[in-house]
Amino acid sequence: MALKYYFTHGPSELYFTVPDHIKNALNEKVGSISHRSSQFQGYFKHATKQLRLLLNIPETHHIVFTNSANEIWERLLQNCVKEHSLHFVNGAFSKKFHEFAIQLRKSPQKVEVPFGEGFTEKHLEIPENIEMVAVTQNETSAGVSFPLEYLPILRKNNPDALITVDAVSSVPYPNFDFSGIDSLYFSVQKGMGLPAGLGVWILNNRCIEKATQLENEGLSIGTYHSIPSLLKQAASFQTPATPNVLGIYLLGKVAEDMNRRGAEVIRQETNYKAAFMYQALENSPYFEPLVQEKQHRSKTVIVAKCLQKTPAEVLAYFAKKNMILGSGYGSYKSEQIRIANFPTHSKESFLMLVDLIEGM
Amino acid sequence: MALKYYFTHGPSELYFTVPDHIKNALNEKVGSISHRSSQFQGYFKHATKQLRLLLNIPETHHIVFTNSANEIWERLLQNCVKEHSLHFVNGAFSKKFHEFAIQLRKSPQKVEVPFGEGFTEKHLEIPENIEMVAVTQNETSAGVSFPLEYLPILRKNNPDALITVDAVSSVPYPNFDFSGIDSLYFSVQKGMGLPAGLGVWILNNRCIEKATQLENEGLSIGTYHSIPSLLKQAASFQTPATPNVLGIYLLGKVAEDMNRRGAEVIRQETNYKAAFMYQALENSPYFEPLVQEKQHRSKTVIVAKCLQKTPAEVLAYFAKKNMILGSGYGSYKSEQIRIANFPTHSKESFLMLVDLIEGM
Secondary structure (H helix, E strand, O other): OOOOEEOOOOOOOOOOOHHHHHHHHHHHOOOOOOOOOHHHHHHHHHHHHHHHHHHOOOOOEEEEEEOOHHHHHHHHHHHHOOOOEEEEEOOHHHHHHHHHHHHOOOOOEEEEOOOOOOOOHHHHOOOOOOOEEEEEOEEOOOOEEOOOOHHHHHHHHOOOOEEEEEOOOOOOOOOOOHHHOOEEEEEOOOOOOOOOOOEEEEEEHHHHHHHHHHHHOOOOOOOOOOHHHHHHHHOOOOOOOOOOHHHHHHHHHHHHHHHHHOHHHHHHHHHHHHHHHHHHHHHOOOEEEOOOOHHHEOOOEEEEEEOOOOHHHHHHHHHOOOEEOEEOOHHHHHOEEEEEOOOOOOHHHHHHHHHHHHOO | OOOOEEOOOOOOOOOOOHHHHHHHHHHHOOOOOOOOOHHHHHHHHHHHHHHHHHHOOOOOEEEEEEOOHHHHHHHHHHHHOOOOEEEEEOOHHHHHHHHHHHHOOOOOEEEEOOOOOOOOHHHHOOOOOOOEEEEEOEEOOOOEEOOOOHHHHHHHHOOOOEEEEEOOOOOOOOOOOHHHOOEEEEEOOOOOOOOOOOEEEEEEHHHHHHHHHHHHOOOOOOOOOOHHHHHHHHOOOOOOOOOOHHHHHHHHHHHHHHHHHOHHHHHHHHHHHHHHHHHHHHHOOOEEEOOOOHHHEOOOEEEEEEOOOOHHHHHHHHHOOOEEOEEOOHHHHHOEEEEEOOOOOOHHHHHHHHHHHHOO
């Protein structure tokens, strides 16, 4: 059986160096070492150092590990919001974050646009009492991006609010300016091309201060994965509980591989492949890009509406060639497909995909 | 360099079939498949089926996955305790669970005995208002076991309280009777011999009812990993967030391997190796078992006090032979060592260890 090749939106095709790193991990017995050993501290240090380089994370920001981005939503709300978070909602994941706030008995607000649409400058006016603004920089369900240039505007207009950015399915593509971001997070099974089971959370001292303030007011900010607990352990390159040690090891290795290629090269290639794919979709009688407004089109998760053929037929057509594309989110499954454009997806693989689209 | 062999208390030596399963996982592209695919549902189903067989889990109990046992402490307190949990504390981990309850603003109580000691029948009398009794069946820090025959007594004396059992470092050894247990949990990097990053939580309908009751009273029971959310997804062999897919795949494979060997055989071998090791420690002038009372001695995590030589010297002596033993917990590092006796540790490896003890 020929190997399948995954263009899914995450979990996705593993970064091409991962199998070799896993073999080395078995030889180094990474799965057996203590998470309190200097060997583990070395892996932690290496992963955070390579991430700083890859994502240009300044020393003002700390890096800690959780188990998923969903967990980070919960921790952010517990640690950084007493009552009022504001969520930019334009798809299933930004909506879910807003729902988490309700489940935690906060009083969240939202700025909402329809599925497949993005935000414009007029949406950036928000109420004064907001403690945390939640931006989903790349809505994985709808393939819509939040323009990076809006982040400094949000910061400027709301100097007291924490700005938190969900970059789950866009990292390592965007060139973030962390001076306007208090917290940013992602999970590793998307653009980083790693097996699922690890979340990465980047946060500054304003988040710590907020957590400490809430705790001093008598609120519970959680237990082992509260911000103070995560940071206390991270200061000595450790984690509060036994973490996904193999995941942290692999993250460091893959980030190092990506740094060897260079963040800027990855960015250019992503732009090139995205332009190429959107053009193919526009030219095909079988597809049309879901997102009309070009400025809002995600470069890393491309969502297409299916015309003439059903998504099931389309996915089956590609599957016959061992190319696995993503289905639309939830009920959009019956109308749409998703194609990931991550660093592991080579230009050659995209050429093949486009050839197949043209040959439909 | 010769491969090291880990007798540490977890993470520990991987079950000897794990490297092959990981190679197969790479071939099957387990790291790339969607967690909403039927392929993943198959892995989920397989893992829970094999666990039911291995641990003799009845249909009255559900199985869900979290990221760690620490997480399960937090989820238990959020979902099953309004105010009053009671914790049997005799080491660092049972103590931490009690502290989690304080951090979550509950009013926990504890029954405490000194480090290295176990509980006796006189400790089983507990107050009437307790909602959840937390038993650490195997205290990994001190190597002390809670006698299994006390569990039905606890249940009988406290029919309204939920009985929850921490079996983190004893599974799959104990032959639990689930009729007296409402919730039991473990993490996979101990006796199951897997890479860290996955918690397994077994729970019955009484836990669900309690969670629903608390939610109906207006309390927050968390978000994506609340009991209702975990069970809703588990009903279709899925998880609320993208899980450690590789971990769940490997768990199923290793549980299947263990079932092929048979739970009873594993139990007998564990007893044999434990008896052998405790005798060697008692006979050696360099060691003495920390736990005096034989009934309380853990079969799976054996803690020894070091005499004449420091623990650092002892660990270095074994490390020269590529055998990695565990250090004592926290500040006990300067007095004690720990030796794991998990299913992957063969009788032959224990014979070698004992030979080395006798040759000191």
